[in-house]
Amino acid sequence: MSLLSRGICRGLLVAGATLLATSAFAQMEIKVIAPAAPGGGWDQTARSIQQALIAEKLVKNAQVINIAGAGGTVGLAQFVNGAKGDGNQLMVNGFVMVGAILMNKSPVSLSQITPIARITEETQVMVVPANSPIKTAKDLAELVKKDVAKVTFAGGSAGGVDHIMAALFVGAAGADASKVNYVAFSGGGESLAAILGGKVTAGISGYGEYEGQIKAGKLRAIGVTSPQRLPNADVPTFKELSIDLVLTNWRSVFGAPGISDAQKKTLAELVDKLVKSNSWKDILKQKGWDDAYLPGEPFAKFLADEQTRVGNVMKTVGLVK
Amino acid sequence: MDALASLIHGLAIATQPMNMLYALIGVLLGTAVGVLPGIGPALTVALLLPITFKLDPAGSLIMFAGIYYGGMYGGSTTSILINTPGESASMVTTLEGNKMAKAGRGGPALATAAIGSFVAGTLATLGIVFLAPWLVNVAVNFGPEDYFALMCVAFITVSATFGDSPVRGLTSLCIGLTLGLVGIDKLTGQARLAFGVPDLLDGIEVTTLAVGLFALGEALYVASRRHLVEEKLEPVRGALWMTKADWSRSWKPWLRGTMFGFPIGALPAGGAEIPTFLSYSTEKRLTKHPEEFGHGAIEGVAGPEAANNASAAGTLVPLLTLGLPTSATAAMMLAGFQQYGLNPGPLLFAERPDLVWGLIASLFIANVMLLVLNLPLVGLWVRLLAIPQSWLYAGILVFATMGTIAAKPSVVELSMLAGFGVMGFLMRRFGYPIAPVVVGLILGPVAEAQLRRALQISLGDPMVLLQSPMSATLLGIALLALIAPFALNGMSRFKASED
Numbered sequence: 001m002s003l004l005s006r007g008i009c010r011g012l013l014v015a016g017a018t019l020l021a022t023s024a025f026a027q028m029e030i031k032v033i034a035p036a037a038p039g040g041g042w043d044q045t046a047r048s049i050q051q052a053l054i055a056e057k058l059v060k061n062a063q064v065i066n067i068a069g070a071g072g073t074v075g076l077a078q079f080v081n082g083a084k085g086d087g088n089q090l091m092v093n094g095f096v097m098v099g100a101i102l103m104n105k106s107p108v109s110l111s112q113i114t115p116i117a118r119i120t121e122e123t124q125v126m127v128v129p130a131n132s133p134i135k136t137a138k139d140l141a142e143l144v145k146k147d148v149a150k151v152t153f154a155g156g157s158a159g160g161v162d163h164i165m166a167a168l169f170v171g172a173a174g175a176d177a178s179k180v181n182y183v184a185f186s187g188g189g190e191s192l193a194a195i196l197g198g199k200v201t202a203g204i205s206g207y208g209e210y211e212g213q214i215k216a217g218k219l220r221a222i223g224v225t226s227p228q229r230l231p232n233a234d235v236p237t238f239k240e241l242s243i244d245l246v247l248t249n250w251r252s253v254f255g256a257p258g259i260s261d262a263q264k265k266t267l268a269e270l271v272d273k274l275v276k277s278n279s280w281k282d283i284l285k286q287k288g289w290d291d292a293y294l295p296g297e298p299f300a301k302f303l304a305d306e307q308t309r310v311g312n313v314m315k316t317v318g319l320v321k
Numbered sequence: 322m323d324a325l326a327s328l329i330h331g332l333a334i335a336t337q338p339m340n341m342l343y344a345l346i347g348v349l350l351g352t353a354v355g356v357l358p359g360i361g362p363a364l365t366v367a368l369l370l371p372i373t374f375k376l377d378p379a380g381s382l383i384m385f386a387g388i389y390y391g392g393m394y395g396g397s398t399t400s401i402l403i404n405t406p407g408e409s410a411s412m413v414t415t416l417e418g419n420k421m422a423k424a425g426r427g428g429p430a431l432a433t434a435a436i437g438s439f440v441a442g443t444l445a446t447l448g449i450v451f452l453a454p455w456l457v458n459v460a461v462n463f464g465p466e467d468y469f470a471l472m473c474v475a476f477i478t479v480s481a482t483f484g485d486s487p488v489r490g491l492t493s494l495c496i497g498l499t500l501g502l503v504g505i506d507k508l509t510g511q512a513r514l515a516f517g518v519p520d521l522l523d524g525i526e527v528t529t530l531a532v533g534l535f536a537l538g539e540a541l542y543v544a545s546r547r548h549l550v551e552e553k554l555e556p557v558r559g560a561l562w563m564t565k566a567d568w569s570r571s572w573k574p575w576l577r578g579t580m581f582g583f584p585i586g587a588l589p590a591g592g593a594e595i596p597t598f599l600s601y602s603t604e605k606r607l608t609k610h611p612e613e614f615g616h617g618a619i620e621g622v623a624g625p626e627a628a629n630n631a632s633a634a635g636t637l638v639p640l641l642t643l644g645l646p647t648s649a650t651a652a653m654m655l656a657g658f659q660q661y662g663l664n665p666g667p668l669l670f671a672e673r674p675d676l677v678w679g680l681i682a683s684l685f686i687a688n689v690m691l692l693v694l695n696l697p698l699v700g701l702w703v704r705l706l707a708i709p710q711s712w713l714y715a716g717i718l719v720f721a722t723m724g725t726i727a728a729k730p731s732v733v734e735l736s737m738l739a740g741f742g743v744m745g746f747l748m749r750r751f752g753y754p755i756a757p758v759v760v761g762l763i764l765g766p767v768a769e770a771q772l773r774r775a776l777q778i779s780l781g782d783p784m785v786l787l788q789s790p791m792s793a794t795l796l797g798i799a800l801l802a803l804i805a806p807f808a809l810n811g812m813s814r815f816k817a818s819e820d
Contacts, residue, residue, distance in 0.1 A: 074519045152778050183774050184508050193589040197461040
């Protein structure tokens with residue numbers, strides 16, 4: 001069945017592609033690798049890229065390939081070994097993969113593939129149930145300072161962005177980050193239930209995921225991790241409460257290992273056209289992702305900084321020895 | 322009643338010709354992917370998402386719901402006919418269903434599965450209409466310790482009732498629990514029993530194990546005994562349709578299965594498997610024909626099939642009311658909602674009542690369609706069994722392998738499938754039940770994670786397991802279920818000693 005739907009899919013894509021080729025990549029058949037199962041953030045990013053590339057007629061054809069497993073490191077390994085020199089492939093990854101590589105002692109690393117650009121980011125939010133005595137992030141910081149072990153944080157998988165944020169918060173509050181009591185749940189659904197049911201002190205997630213609950217008054221957002229306040233959300237940043245916690249769950253695209261400079265330039269131009277297109281902007285608005293386009297050298301430097309920071313946090317909380 | 326008026330309004334939306342068409346496409350696709358092992362409704366919805374982007378929200382959500390319900394129907398067909406569960410939730414159906422098919426009662430087995438699914442789906446959809454707000458509060462208050470206690474009940478009832486002796490059942494369960502340890506530990510992120518193979522870091526795929534043990538193991542076993550016994554399969558013996566006795570033995574399991582499936586499906590970490598296990602165990606205890614269990618008892622098909630469909634409806638309760646996806650398919654449907662800028666949750670009922678009630682109403686329609694679609698097919702399906710055995714089993718091998726490759730194209734996965742096939746053969750050869758292995762793999766990691774979460778939240782105090790009334794009650798039931806068979810040993814029936 002899936003073959004059939006894929007066939008239909010491809011048929012539609014080819015039909016939608018333009019015949020009037022003008023740019024270097026108009027005849028390209030791009031493969032977008034999502035190193036995750038269908039449905040997650042990377043998959044959605046890959047499918048959005050596909051959707052925008054087709055809608056803007058930037059390429060002849062675009063296809064999403066899912067290679068799930070181990071925080072994306074299975075997909076990364078396949079990409080490193082199987083796509084060498086292939087200038088028609090793009091891989092979606094991001095913050096979570098930086099941690100997963102360290103945690104899974106992955107034999108391959110991000111330095112083996114070709115960085116193209118950071119494209120989106122999502123702000124993280126800290127929430128408490130509406131009936132919690134904790135009113136502000138300051139209150140929570142006080143509690144953490146008093147007895148760090150008694151404050152439980154619920155969020156996604158161990159070593160992911162939620163976990164790292166919990167550790168950074170505890171550290172910023174002046175407590176011992178290695179003692180953070182982080183309860184990992186599989187997926188936002190389960191952790192949301194634990195937070196609403198008052199089983200844990202606070203919850204951590206991407207802002208978009210809990211937006212509905214926050215607006216409905218079931219959850220109280222006590223802080224966001226963006227440097228400035230989010231538009232249309234009356235939630236203070238940690239920074240303005242003088243808690244030193246700035247972090248975003250960014251996503252990026254990489255090219256295959258060992259591609260030529262010309263191939264790299266073509267991909268960079270393609271991504272540049274993509275992120276500046278109206279179709280892409282519509283998608284960002286719809287998904288609640290922020291535009292965080294950062295191409296070329298600055299991205300490479302940003303990546304190196306994040307790798308150091310994530311590595312340090314993971315050592316502190318004992319995820320990496 | 323407010324809900325009733327909204328529902329009627331919803332029916333008006335769902336019965337628009339275009340929406341009916343989407344529902345039909347959905348149930349057809351769902352049935353097809355349900356039949357294929359390895360390819361589930363979640364993957365199908367994921368592949369359809371980019372295509373449906375241009376459709377109107379109501380239409381595509383109705384289609385997704387049709388796929389979801391259809392998948393639950395389709396999975397039972399292969400379970401019954403060729404002992405290959407299409408989804409993990411229809412694994413239990415193989416136990417009695419395939420035995421019935423081999424005894425020439427494939428027709429009634431398929432019929433009770435289809436009608437049971439219809440009854441359960443309809444009742445559970447009514448449950449969404451009237452019980453959703455209340456149920457969701459219960460679900461949210463179900464803490465990690467309560468889940469752990471629920472898993473204990475499932476472990477004990479399963480190992481005691483699947484197979485001939487509790488010791489053999491427990492042995493199989495422990496194999497499954499060990500397999501469940503493979504992969505990255507959810508709470509600390511450490512790799513366990515992965516031996517440096519990246520493919521193992523995410524653990525063992527349930528469908529790979531189930532298809533290997535059930536389908537491949539069965540094929541090998543039949544092949545090994547070919548020269549000893551010429552097993553004669555009769556495609557149809559007696560009535561093709563359900564007899565009066567079949568009806569009277571089926572309706573209670575349908576209702577009980579619904580009672581298990583709907584509430585457990587609504588729990589954020591409940592899933593579709595546990596209710597089928599519990600339903601099977603319950604039917605085996607309550608039946609008036611205990612001698613038939615293991616040889617094709619219709620109750621053992623009727624109950625679990627009702628349970629898995631009811632749980633599919635249950636899953637929609639937290640999805641629609643809280644935006645909580647509790648299964649892979651529900652997570653994809655959530656992505657479907659978000660694609661239209663809609664956030665399921667407390668506000669959705671107020672903001673887009675047409676959409677929500679249209680979706681709920683279309684579930685009724687999808688159910689009717691599935692029944693109409695599936696019943697006439699029964700006669701066609703059972704003819705599959707008339708295929709000569711060597712051809713049929715060769716076909717099963719191809720089918721099972723293709724399903725696995727389609728779901729995850731990797732050498733490691735195929736090797737595992739073959740390995741589990743051999744394991745299934747050996748377990749059959751030496752009389753160990755295979756279902757508890759799969760139960761262990763599915764529930765083991767969940768039980769472990771929930772217990773550790775409970776202890777982490779209580780700061781290491783094990784009393785939390787007894788302080789929660791729900792957990793204490795469930796643990797009490799588990800204890801009773803463990804002791805009762807020994808305490809009442811010698812009595813032929815120990816009906817009503819628990820529950």
